[in-house]
Amino acid sequence: MPIKAGDQPKELTPPKPRLSEKEIIEILDVLKLWKAAKELNLTSEQLASFIPKFNRYEEVKREYYRSRRDLVSEIKKLVEKKTLDQNEKAKLEELMAKLEELDDKFYSDIREAFRAMTEGLDTVQKAKLIVFLESYRRDIRRILMHLRELGERKR
Known part of the structure; x- marks a missing residue:
């Protein structure tokens, strides 16, 4: 469409990226693995x-x-x-x-x-893993709720 004098520029917004459920699960798995490795201080x-x-x-x-x-x-x-x-x-x-x-x-x-x-x-790493697995789900739920709140504020 040609632009005419007096036309107002349209605000362009990039499309929102859509991730499949599988991609979201993969991202969360990588995050969980990384956090576990960090928490356990694995060699x-x-x-x-x-x-x-x-x-x-x-x-x-x-x-x-x-x-x-x-x-x-x-x-x-x-x-x-x-x-x-x-x-x-x-x-x-x-x-x-x-x-x-x-x-x-x-x-x-x-x-x-x-x-x-x-x-x-070792025993300490095993204990840390138990604590990590117990708390990770709660932490992810909290993060996802926070992200939803941020997304709703932007609307």
């Missing part, structure tokens, strides 16, 4: 061993929570019905059994992943 050798084990630990958790969320969603659909026929009751029992199996498998897998992740760490 180069420890870090090389720690990274794949840390990633495995996170993957065990992610897969469990995704699977559990899906199962609970199916359970919820059934329990929200006014009445259940025999097939639906059987399906509900099956889903509840699957949930119990999933929980048992998770506790076993997460224990094993944690044990593997802490191999090669």
Whole structure:
């Protein structure tokens, strides 16, 4: 479009970058790994061993929570019905059994992943890792809330 005399310049705003959920998770995983390595003061050798084990630990958790969320969603659909026929009751029992199996498998897998992740760490590093893992989720939630507030103020 040609510009004419008296036209006011339009304010250009750059497009907002859109990250996929997968990209956001990857960024948060890298941040978490970096913060853990820093907090534990890992040596180069420890870090090389720690990274794949840390990633495995996170993957065990992610897969469990995704699977559990899906199962609970199916359970919820059934329990929200006014009445259940025999097939639906059987399906509900099956889903509840699957949930119990999933929980048992998770506790076993997460224990094993944690044990593997802490191999090669000294007692103080293990203790720091426990504290870090406990507080990191809360810290990220706080940071994300703060970022949302900043984003809302800019609007």
